Amino acid sequence: MSLTKIYLRYYPPGLALNCRNADGKETLHHIDLLNLKANTRVESVIKTITNDLQNSQAGSESIYSPAAPAFAAGVGDKQPKQILSSPPADEKNTTTETHFLQQIIENYTDPLRQAIAKLQRKLLEPTQKKFYSQRRVAHLLPLTNICFDRSGTRCLTGSYDRICRIINTHDAVEEQLLKGHDNVVFSVAFNQPKCDKVVTGSFDGTARVWQASNGQSLCTLYGHTAELVMAEFDPIQSSVIATASMDGSARLFDIETAFELQQLRQHGAEVIVSRFSRCGNMLVTASFDSTAAIWDIRSGCLSAQLRGHTAELSNCVWNFSCDRIATASLDSTAQLWDVRRLNVPLHKITGHREEVLDVCFDSTGSRLATCSSDCTARVWDVRGDLVQLSVMEGHKDEVSKVCFSPPGSLLMTASADNTARLWFTESGQCSQVLSGHDSEVFSCAFSYAGDIIVTASKDNTCRLWR
């Protein structure tokens, strides 16, 4: 038994231990250190890890089984369950695994200490830099959504001109043009973390999967009868795509065969969001029918429907640990849900005066940001009781997108006033106005390292800022 490699994850802090057992079999074990602080003593961090391992052995309280998801296409029991019960995990296996990990930690304390110290040094790095417009990429028509790959060397842009572009963030050269859709390309995504494939969702009702390196179309996913507005890879194997459509359904497709695996039908109106949980076993969807829904992927069944809003949902997101869901609605509220108790929201967030247009967690899941037609964004502490931390005031028109910088010290907002803005999360003070677009800013994103920003606008351009 040996530890062959330690991978560091900075945002949120965590380690992945690549271990080899006696038979030479390699496995990867994840340790999340969401509460890591720069000044915590390394010894006590290791102690906490060991304690957590013992607790998990005693309680086995994990909601999800640690196994990779199996995508059952068969039709099971379709009755919705109100509470997400833990799947019958193989208890003996879990115990062995815990024991194995404890051994590893005991035997390799020094390298682990170094790894944790490195994560802590990262937390001390300055994260509130200023950004300057560096490059501009023009499309023929307005842009829609955008995203970065994991390394920040490429970004994806969707557009009304039906083409998705893979852009090199260094020199703004278009590496690939992904052509094939017959209508607006609305959603774009890489398979994280590998980022060798791209999935695009279009108003033509299809999703397409592409090879990122050469722009080759790998498959087209047919089935939806109206505009497709979101498409995402499953986070474990990148072999399944979840889609959301204006036809009122969410669907799962297998990308090897391009077959539809499941139709997730429960919503009474357009489905605008579909997001996998981190383990790939759950999907959350948001709909204009004013509800969100959680689906068990393996059975294709509805697990729970989140009823609490009185108007269309604008977004819904998981926190990193996937034990909370936040929903935003045009009823002027956002709501926070505990995944183990979904019949009522844990908190109603009622500070905004008008429609809440977007919601997101920071990388550790301790804070939530909301933005609204009332021209403000707000940040909330959601660790215990709900506390409003700051209000970002200054935009001259509605704020349609909000996201945290990966370290969490900055908040970025995109607005119809033609600007994106950066704010200090703690104080709500404006750090800088990213101006230059000639029309409203539709979307914005930080690279994973937090050193690059991309903004996309109705003015047919996207801008890269460093």
Place this chain on the structure above:
Amino acid sequence: MGLLSLLRKLRPSPDKEARILLLGLDNAGKTTILKQLASEDIATVTPTAGFNIKSVAADGFKLNVWDIGGQWKIRPYWKNYFANTDVLIYVIDCTDRERLSETNRELFELLMDNRLKQVPLLVFANKQDLPNAMTASELAEAAQLVRLEERTWQIVGCSAVDGTGIKEGMDWVCKNMKK
């Protein structure tokens, strides 16, 4: 407005709302008409490189008017906007005799699209304030609008810069909406 409101506008219009599509060649006056409808300043109109959307109240209806850029290279993308259209308004520059056949070809081509099959058509014969403009009836004849047998259609002379004829056209739109 944001991407979310673009999604909301994809939905079929509710009872007291309608989706109006404003098309025509570049420099026909679509954006000026849109600004007239919204009672906005028309001094600063530049070529539309994408689209503009405005909601205006008329006759108890909320009209969501989509003004789509008409330059040659972006005309192939007009199809992006066809779904759930309630009325099509086509704007023609009556002083641009040279491009009459071009605008005519574009009009008849888009009328062939299935999604616009049952949609009423209003033709705005724009720029009537200019001395060399064709009249609405001259244009109707030159553009062979009589070929539109099956369709509910109307042609109205107008001047987007001074507003003449716009109200008359929109009254027809409200009366003939496929609702």
